[in-house]
Amino acid sequence: MPDPVTPRKRGPQALAARNDQALIEAARHVFTTQGFDAPVSAVAEHAGVGMGSLYRRYRTKEELLQRLCVDSMERVAAAAREGLAHEDPWQGLVSYIRQCVAFGFGILAPLAGAIDVTPEMRQATQHAQRLADELVARAHRAGLLRADVSTMDISLLIGQFGRTVPAPPGRSEEEVRARLLAIAMDGLKAHHTGPLPGGPPDMQHYQALWDTP
Incomplete structure (x- = not known):
């Protein structure tokens, strides 16, 4: 729809x-x-x-933080829509990941359980999740994304890149982050056939963190 x-x-x-x-x-x-x-x-x-x-x-401050969460999920959804519009499923996924890293998706994770989840937050999250699932499924169908990588894997990966990256003299944090992100995205490609350690992350577990008072 x-x-x-x-x-x-x-x-x-x-x-x-x-x-x-x-x-x-x-x-x-x-x-x-x-x-x-x-x-x-x-x-x-x-x-x-x-x-x-x-x-x-x-x-209140909580209302501001709640709106910030909604705005973040709206950005995630927009990035996913743009990725789905890309003719190449892999490049669409890469575009999505890069956009989410660029605006800082994942930096709000510490708020899980610290603020009430509003219906607007839940609706925005579910909409963004559906689009992200579709983006990942498309890359899987094309045989470009390794089969054992889930949408939650990618969300957690994006979250890791929201952290500060120490940069050596003469190089910017963005430059170092871009290099590490390129390495990480190469690891997502289907030609890597070795099994990933452990099982996939449980999406319900991470969603439940937001519902914990």
């Missing part, structure tokens, strides 16, 4: 949407660099808005 078409916002609605996205991007930056204990005042300052503006949109 195709995704519903979202009407384009205009005027005040468009401005409000841009301001809200600026807050979300500021929250992503602040919580990534300072940790989730960072005050929301740091988010407002980074976004260039007053605390009143922030609290009119998000009454």
Whole structure:
């Protein structure tokens, strides 16, 4: 079923949407660099808005974090749709992985069990999961992705690349991360026939972490 078409916002609605996205991007930056204990005042300052503006949109820090989670899953879904639109199943999967690493998917994992899961969060997660499953299944059908790699394997792999990568003098963190990511993605290819150690990760286990109070 195709995704519903979202009407384009205009005027005040468009401005409000841009301001809200600026807050979300500021929250992503602040919580990534300072940790989730960072005050929301740091988010407002980074976004260039007053605390009143922030609290009119998000009454609590938890609401802001919940929206940040939804935004992340919407980005995952968008990356998966773009990957599925790629003619080559392998390049589509690679594009998906690189995009998710670039925006920091996985950095919100420490929030599991620390905030309430809203219906919007659950719906966004399920939608992104369906698209990611389809992307992985397509690469499997094409014989390009090793058969024992699951969608959850790839999600956890992406999460690992959300961490800081120490870089030697003269090289950037992004450069080192890109190299390591290329090595990891080569390991996903079907021509690697040796069995992976252990069993595949249990998706239900990781989903249950978010439901733990």
